[in-house]
Amino acid sequence: MTPKQLSATLDILNSALGFTAPADAVVSRHFRENKDLGHKDRAIIAETVFGMLRHLPQLEWLAGGEAGKLPSTRELLLAYFTRIKHLNVRELPPVFTDEDKTRAGQMKGMALRDAPLNVRAAIPQWLVDTLVAEGQDEAAILALGQAMLQAAPLDIRVNSIKAKRDAVAAELKAAGDINTAPTPYSPWGLRVEGKPAINKYKCFIEGRVEVQDEGSQLLGLLCGAKRGQMVADFCAGAGGKTLLLGAMMQNTGRLYAFDVSEKRLANLKPRLARSGLSNVNPQLIASENDQKIKRLAGKMDVVLVDSPCSGMGTLRRNPDLKMRQNATSVQELNAKQRSILQSAARLVKHGGRLVYATCSFLQSENQAIVEAFLAQNPDFELLDAREVLSKERVTIELPDQYLQLMPHLHNTDAFFAAVLQRISAERAAAKEAGAMLSAEDEVADEADEA
Known part of the structure; x- marks a missing residue:
């Protein structure tokens, strides 16, 4: 370096x-303001910054920071070079002093x-x-945490209305000697x-591929x-799933x-133009209870709710999220998630499908939201995601x-999704009639007891 x-x-x-x-955003802003940094400079700087953010709790411990107080960035960088990049003392950048090098030797002796x-x-x-609190043991927590220390692979989705997967793979190989492999589960992925x-x-x-x-x-x-x-993509964002x-x-x-967000929908426009799709209708709404939603109630075959969440499932890409979120912010998101799912459900017609998804592994954002929704909405039932995927010729091991x-x-x-289906009007009527008969029987039983 x-x-x-x-x-x-360090800046x-x-x-x-x-x-x-x-x-x-911090990295991008610095690069915009410092045009003298070349492509190689930027790659090395970005790799170092994100590598340090991934390992930050370890670096803080190695650098001996006091509880609640971060060590200096210089000390954290020394810990990163010494223990994560495994540089020996002679390989450290010349900016580090003899005192720093002594400290580096001490860090090498610390047992994580x-x-x-x-x-x-x-x-x-x-x-x-x-x-x-959600029932995870130490081994599971370690496996998850250590997996999040790895950089995520680069996946792309082939736009099936414009190209075939094999053709795109061959095109990338010919154009830039780029090697790809079919993704193990998605039929469109490379x-x-x-x-x-x-x-x-x-x-x-x-528009033949999108990064996804x-x-x-x-x-x-x-x-x-x-x-x-x-079909409705209820929280479309910049539209990756919309295009799919x-x-x-x-x-x-x-x-x-x-x-x-008007800004997010604006980001969809160039992607939509590339995709060749003409069946997409972007709609800016004020909230999940916007009048536009009410006008479409009961008309949708499919509604996808990719809900706002903590983003904990994307820590390989956004390692700083684990420091920017906390237990309180997740609880605040839970209230929003419940409200959004309930509102989106109104769009689904009888027999239609509602998919609730997050990029999180926290049960409070996932199973707990779905279970509460099902308890309040007996006209919806949970489908088995394994069976749904099997019908699409995708076999994947899932615990439930x-x-x-x-x-x-x-x-x-770390994506989560629950597939919900609104039962048919006939089943709903029969279910309601059954509930009424049951209530009448209870009243009759109480009268007999009296």
Whole structure:
């Protein structure tokens, strides 16, 4: 690492460790403001910053910071070079003094196996406490935490209305000697070797591929969107899943992309133009209770709710999230998640499908939200995600009827999804009649007892 790269790394860390903004935004802003940093400089700096954020609880412990107080960025960087990058004293950048090198030698002698669980798993204590409360044991927490220390692979989704997967793989190989392999679960996915700038290649520019984690692609399969249907992506964001649903519908029917953020919907526009889809109808809404939602009540064949969440499932990509979230912020999200799911359910017609999803592994954002919803909405029932995927010719090991993808088990982000179906009008009427008869019987029994 050159002095220029080292200086830039420390500057970025001094800003990023305040956790007042996403780390990727801090890095991007620094690069925009420092045009003299070349491509190689930026790659080394970004790799170092995100590597340190992934390992931050370990680095704090190694650097001997006081409880609640971060060591200096210089000390954290020394710990990172010494224990994570495994540099010996002679390989350390010349900016480090003899005193620093002595300290590095001491760090090499520290045994991480003696550290607290949150340090060994490289996650904050609040997250360990949450996982323990949800029934996770030490081995499971360590496996998850250590998996999150690895950089995520680069997955792309082939746009099925424009290209075939094999053709795109051959095109990337010919255009830039880029090696890819079919993703193990998604029928549209390619896993790219290394981290090439896919957005510079013709297949991306012309809309034949989109960057999308394989786990996110599987959410589309759970939706089961088909030709001619009415479908809603309730929290569309920048539209990655919207574009997938539109392709599954083969550019027919009507697909609504709802979001409360005008900026996110604006980011969908260029992606939509590349995709070749004409069945997408972006809709800015004020909240989940917007009048636009009410007008479409009971009309949708499929509604996808990719709910706002903590993002804990994306820590391989956004390692600073584990420091920017806390138990209180997750509880606040839980209230929002319940409200959004309840509102989205109104759109689903009898016999239609409602898919609730998050990029989180926390049960409070996942199973707990779904179970509470089902208790309050007897006209919905839970489908087995394994059976739904099996009908799409996807076999995947899951512990129960929910989809819960994990990086150390599936090499995807930690996505969760529940597939819900609104029962038919006939079944709903019969169920209601049965409930009324049961209530009448109870009244009669009470009268007899009296």
